[in-house]
Amino acid sequence: MKFLTAPSDDELLHYITTEDPQEMEELFAAARAVREEYYGLDVYFRGLIEFTNYCKNDCLYCGIRRSSPCARRYRLDPARILECCRIGDRLGFRTFVLQGGEDPWFTAEGICRILSLIRREFPDHAITLSIGEWDRGSYEDFFRAGANRYLLRHETAGEAHYNALHPPDMKLSERKECLYTLRDIGFQTGAGFMVGSPFQTPECLLADLRFLQDLEPQMVGIGPFIPAEGTPLAAYPQGSVNLTLRMVALTRLLLPRTLLPATTALGTLAGDGREQALMAGANVVMPNLSPQNVRKFYSLYDNKICTGDEAAECIRCMSLRVRATGFVPNMSRGDSKIPLRAELRVG
Numbered sequence: 001m002k003f004l005t006a007p008s009d010d011e012l013l014h015y016i017t018t019e020d021p022q023e024m025e026e027l028f029a030a031a032r033a034v035r036e037e038y039y040g041l042d043v044y045f046r047g048l049i050e051f052t053n054y055c056k057n058d059c060l061y062c063g064i065r066r067s068s069p070c071a072r073r074y075r076l077d078p079a080r081i082l083e084c085c086r087i088g089d090r091l092g093f094r095t096f097v098l099q100g101g102e103d104p105w106f107t108a109e110g111i112c113r114i115l116s117l118i119r120r121e122f123p124d125h126a127i128t129l130s131i132g133e134w135d136r137g138s139y140e141d142f143f144r145a146g147a148n149r150y151l152l153r154h155e156t157a158g159e160a161h162y163n164a165l166h167p168p169d170m171k172l173s174e175r176k177e178c179l180y181t182l183r184d185i186g187f188q189t190g191a192g193f194m195v196g197s198p199f200q201t202p203e204c205l206l207a208d209l210r211f212l213q214d215l216e217p218q219m220v221g222i223g224p225f226i227p228a229e230g231t232p233l234a235a236y237p238q239g240s241v242n243l244t245l246r247m248v249a250l251t252r253l254l255l256p257r258t259l260l261p262a263t264t265a266l267g268t269l270a271g272d273g274r275e276q277a278l279m280a281g282a283n284v285v286m287p288n289l290s291p292q293n294v295r296k297f298y299s300l301y302d303n304k305i306c307t308g309d310e311a312a313e314c315i316r317c318m319s320l321r322v323r324a325t326g327f328v329p330n331m332s333r334g335d336s337k338i339p340l341r342a343e344l345r346v347g
């Protein structure tokens with residue numbers, strides 16, 4: 001397949017919408033080749049700690065939104081978060097991802113204290129935060145306290161679409177601003193979007209790809225929309241696995257050096273969804289390190305997988321899946337090959 005280095009909007013729209021099996025296979029093969037050129041066959045493992053499902057936001061699609069009548073709330077205290085890191089370290093993880101709703105119980109100072117505790121005990125590990133929108137000063141404090149990476153999906157780069165998925169107090173411009181700020185501070189920054197969310201058009205997905213090209217993030221999380229009970233969008237259809245895979249592959253081709261997770265949401269919609277994502281250019285998996293008794297409460301969408309297993313069992317299962325697909329599990333930090341802004345400035 002001849003994938004152009006600088007595809008036009010029409011060319012991208014063609015690959016976003018194609019259902020032709022041969023064309024899709026060529027697209028996935030091209031993405032695999034590019035990923036192999038930059039990252040070989042390695043698949044990087046990250047330990048995910050979902051430390052709170054309280055959230056002050058009310059995103060219309062999200063199962064842990066503020067006004068969800070279904071969410072059973074929990075938060076882990078700093079000692080338990082640290083204990084999850086210790087378990088993860090013993091299992092071989094060198095990256096911890098701390099994710100949660102925007103929970104006001106955790107102030108910026110509180111987050112910094114937790115980061116300092118983790119950093120003191122694990123000086124060489126990568127610490128990733130995924131805790132939503134904060135002001136620049138707080139992001140700088142997180143960075144100084146030891147966080148190196150930050151995941152903040154932009155969700156959709158189409159403004160009208162963003163407004164249809166979020167309450168009026170949330171703005172796409174502010175989300176994007178946060179991402180540019182994180183990048184400027186020197187975080188390895190992750191953006192990303194849902195595929196097949198209600199009201200999405202191919203043009204929205206084109207806007208996502210163009211936004212990613214401009215931001216050039218070190219990581220891109222792409223997962224299908226899955227309806228969540230008790231949310232205003234619960235009755236809308238789930239996103240398509242094939243379309244999600246095409247978006248993973250196109251992102252790999254446009255941003256060859258970015259890190260692309262094979263997401264749990266894909267694994268939820270198809271038993272081999274994560275393996276298919278690896279075959280379409282993804283190169284990261286995120287087994288769950290959250291304590292078993294709270295896992296099922298971090299229910300962003302219905303029927304989420306991996307809520308019952310022990311952490312060790314999650315790794316074993318993911319390692320088998322990765323190997324069975326012809327790839328090699330890699331537990332190292334696995335930093336992105338996209339240089340940081342700070343390095344760019346020095347250069």
Ligand code: SAM
Pocket residue numbers: 061062063099100101102130131132133151152153155193194223224225226227228265300301
């Ligand atoms: N609060 C943080 C934030 O806003 O970035 C992190 C937690 S948030 C729940 C993590 C991601 O879950 C969101 O960025 C969104 O893309 C995804 N998500 C939420 N609801 C979903 C749904 N119904 N289907 C698929 N993904 C969903």
Ligand code: FES
Pocket residue numbers: 055056057058059062063064065066100101102
């Ligand atoms: Fe806050 Fe989903 S609405 S994490």
